[in-house]
Amino acid sequence: MDSTTTGAPVLRLRGIRKTFGPKVAIDSMDLEVTAGEVHALCGENGAGKSTLMNILVGIHQPDSGEITVRGRPERIDGPAGASRLGIGMVHQHFTLVPSMTVAENIYLGRQPRRWGLLADRRAMRRAAGELLERYGFPLDPDQRVSELTVGQRQRVEIVKALAFDAEILILDEPTAVLTPAEVDELMDVIAGLRERGRTVLFITHKLREVKAVADRVTVIRHGLSVGTRDTEGLAESEIAGLMVGRSVFMADRRQTTAGAFDGVPALLELDAVSCENAEGRRTLDEVALTIRPGEILGIAGIEGNGQTELAEAVTGLRRITGGRVLLDGRDLTSATPRERREAGTAFIPEDRLDRGLSPEMSVAENLGASNYRRAGLVRRGMVSQSALRAYASGRITEFDIRGAQPDTPVGTLSGGNMQKVVVARELAREPALLVVAQPTRGVDIGASEFVHRQILAAATRGTAVLLISSELSEVLALSDRIGVMLQGRLVEVIDTAEATETRLGLAMSGATGDGTGGSGTDDPGGATAQAGTGTERKAAS
Structure with missing residues (x-):
């Protein structure tokens, strides 16, 4: 590791490898997390973050490598096994039951019982209230989850994991659906967990959040950990560069066009x-x-x-x-x-699959759609297939649409490359x-x-x-x-x-x-x- 942070590692992975058939999802992954730290995990889509987290909570088993928890080698044989080891995870997509109360969701499937048989609802409500108070979450144990905001539901998910002594808490893209105010509140929650001695593994692609709350960040690229850094003094561009393996352009138009449009008529x-x-x-x-x-x-x-x-x-x-x-x-x-x-007018819609593309059609057909005449692809009233393929090849090269040939079904491309097809088609209209x-x-x-x-x-x-x-x-x-x-x-x-x-x-x-x-x-x-x-x-x- 190339970080200067010292302390006892609560979680250590060495040489973790996981394949799915011929696909290598993780290839000799190393990760070390220190007790009581907030450790961010970053990487591009498909880098292996989700697979790694699923290994840590026992959903997948590694093909090889070693996992040690608090210095002891462990085989995590399922979510219950992860829970016994003090590992809890808050998934990006919540697992709460909206019709149930906060307390019922916190103790779902593991309610306190009287005489080992009957659910003790009073004890459950009391325990849930104590947990909520301990972590500073002003929620009513008797309120139904369906009545809560998204940010409040996330807090219930966090308390649900902490209710069973999770000392290592994994947060998977926790701010994806939050408002800016809720993001700020979550950052405070994470800082509070660190103060209480909990270890937080924080998965995010938002580099500002890494800088805001994490002590260290590990970057994953193509199934390998390519570096661990202390976040203090680390620029966002450096993290982005580690993620993609080269320097990354970070847009900042804030000061470049001030006053440039004064007096210009509206379009x-x-x-x-x-x-x-x-x-x-x-x-x-x-x-x-x-x-x-x-x-x-x-x-x-x-x-x-x-x-x-x-x-x-x-x-x-x-x-x-x-x-x-x-x-x-x-x-x-x-x-x-x-x-x-x-x-x-050109339009790049928010849902590229629903409104931006026809997934079953080829890259060439999607690039040519609405541009046939403008691009000179129509000959004697018919679309020239040779001209269309040549046109598509040029756009594929110009817009770096990876994994694509003119005849490739566009739905087989990655999300980023599908988006490039939409952008290429719309900007071709000038x-x-x-x-x-x-x-x-x-x-x-x-x-x-x-x-x-x-x-x-x-x-x-x-x-x-x-x-x-x-x-x-x-x-x-x-x-x-x-x-x-x-x-x-x-x-x-x-x-x-x-x-x-x-x-x-x-x-x-x-x-x-x-x-x-x-x-x-x-x-x-x-x-x-x-x-x-x-x-x-x-x-x-």
């Missing part, structure tokens, strides 16, 4: 745009915004607050019930999706307006880097970009201005240079620094927005 204008769902409830409520050529407007917000509807309203996939959509002065409010594409939703969801850091570069390059060429992302770090890194969606309204728009995660998080939750809601107006200079207060976490600095 896209939304004038009090409203939409309704099938029940007649407004899903977009008089949204007003502008985007200028070459500008990136980022949209942040807790999912389900109108971001999807906003993208669909701009691209013509959702009927507008009020207001107007103007593109370069042309009223497209009633235009079809095809008419909007012909007017210069659009005036690019609407992009969740551009790096489910893709690893190498593909994320590539997609970020393409978005920035499009803006440099003069494309106006509407960027919708649930990742605040992504919005902050790529945007010139940032708007926040809340309950279908655009409640705040500010210059990125003035934005902080705290300020955005307050707006996302319906409050600003003075405890009020946002203005609900589009303010290019950010002058009408109320500033949030509070010290930024180490992760956001």
Whole structure:
């Protein structure tokens, strides 16, 4: 190991190997975790993180190698065996029963019993209440899980593991579904567990969180541990470089375009745009915004607050019930999706499999879709297959779509490479307006880097970009201005240079620094927005 941290190792893996048929998932993996530390585990998709964690909780057995817990070699023969060794895991997808109470979920399957037969509900509620109080979780043991927020449910999962003396707690992508405020609260929870002597193994792809809470980080690449580092003084770019095996471009547009768009006429204008769902409830409520050529407007917000509807309203996939959509002065409010594409709109949807691609069709067919005539692939009224294959080969090379040939079914590619197909097709149109939703969801850091570069390059060429992302770090890194969606309204728009995660998080939750809601107006200079207060976490600095 190349870390300077010292102390007794509570968990040590040496030479762990695991294969699934001909596929090597883990190849001679080493990992050492010190008692009482928060140890982050990072790696790209498919690097072997999940397989390793499943070995530690007994779901998989290694083909070879040694696991020692507190200095003793152990064979973890299942989740119950892991629990006996003091290893607990909180999975990314919760395992709670919504109809049951907090106490019932904490002790599910292992309720305290009277005379060894009857469940002792009183003892169970008392024990659950004591645990919740001990770890500082203000939850009612009798409240049903279905009534809890996502962040509260996660705390129940953590207490559920701790209820059976888990001294080593594995958290698998624990912030994937949390709001910024809930992420901050979770970081405090993890720090509290460390103070109580618990050891936390923290799996994440969010490098700021590694910096915020972990003492050390181990990076996995292609089934091998390639380095363990102390996080103090370690740059995010260094972690990313270890993950992909080369230096990584980290986007930061915050200071580069300040004032560059002053006085530039808007390309896209939304004038009090409203939409309704099938029940007649407004899903977009008089949204007003502008985007200028070459500008990136980022949209942040807790999912389900109108971001999807906003993208669909701009691209013509959702009927507008009020207001107007103007593109370069042309009223497209009633235009079809095809008419909007012909007017210069391109769309990278949040669900690439559902709306961005046809998985059964080839890479070439997906790249050519909607671009046949523009790319000169039509000969005598028919698509030329030789021209299509040549066109696709060029895009595959230009966009580094790995594992792809023109005839490869696109559904067989990795998530990152499928996303590159969508990006390549949409940018081939040289659009005036690019609407992009969740551009790096489910893709690893190498593909994320590539997609970020393409978005920035499009803006440099003069494309106006509407960027919708649930990742605040992504919005902050790529945007010139940032708007926040809340309950279908655009409640705040500010210059990125003035934005902080705290300020955005307050707006996302319906409050600003003075405890009020946002203005609900589009303010290019950010002058009408109320500033949030509070010290930024180490992760956001």
